[in-house]
Amino acid sequence: MSDPTQLAFRALSDPTRRDIIRILSAEEKTIAQLTDQFDMTRAAVKKHLTVLSDGGLITVEAKGRERINRLNPQGLGPVFDWLQYFDRFWDDRLSDLKAAIEAPNPKDNQ
Amino acid sequence: MSDPTQLAFRALSDPTRRDIIRILSAEEKTIAQLTDQFDMTRAAVKKHLTVLSDGGLITVEAKGRERINRLNPQGLGPVFDWLQYFDRFWDDRLSDLKAAIEAPNPKDNQ
């Protein structure tokens, strides 16, 4: 399966994965650090991270023996693209969001 | 399972269901009419409709022996609520969307 939209929606469909995303939105974490916050094994957390990575929602950087997991906000792009289809139901107000999302380098103010 | 956010994300996690939502955004349909547009049985389509209904994304009206399936745009509310958490990554521009979504009676212009 390689459709980015499907991969992103799938990644968001699990509550643990949504929690991980929230945690990573505050601070980058290693797998072990994330595991501390859940009642499951490291292997299970790592599987979720793989799904999130496949969905483009996080990036992983190997650093020594650790793996630093970071949120990739742009990964939500396909989700917003899809949702944007429903513009008409909200009077095109959703278009504003779409434009905002697509602005380059979301995190810095340009 | 009864968490509205989870039910909505789950409903969106399948490509067939997202297609159904798009179709219903153009026009209301019976189960049989929807089945015509997919390569699967009516029972399978009906299962997807049940998931969409559980997720609050569609409404179903019994009309004689038929069931009229309609899009319920407000059902996307919990999804936007969740996504809104990431405001800061887009400079609070996502807040505008949130406000738009939460305006009463989205479909009529008030």
Add this chain to the structure above:
DNA sequence: TTGACGTGATACCAAAAGGTACCTTAAATA
């Protein structure tokens, strides 16, 4: 270099998801 630690990979299991087949029920109509 030895050991502890963080991770990757694999095998395995249970439950959920997506699908079909079949039967029943309800409504429109001849």
Add this chain to the structure above:
DNA sequence: TATTTAAGGTACCTTTTGGTATCACGTCAA
């Protein structure tokens, strides 16, 4: 009323998913 047709319900099958257990590998530090 009898027939046809659309829909619901249930049982069942297969694949995927979420989880554990276990072992191997690379890296850091004593």
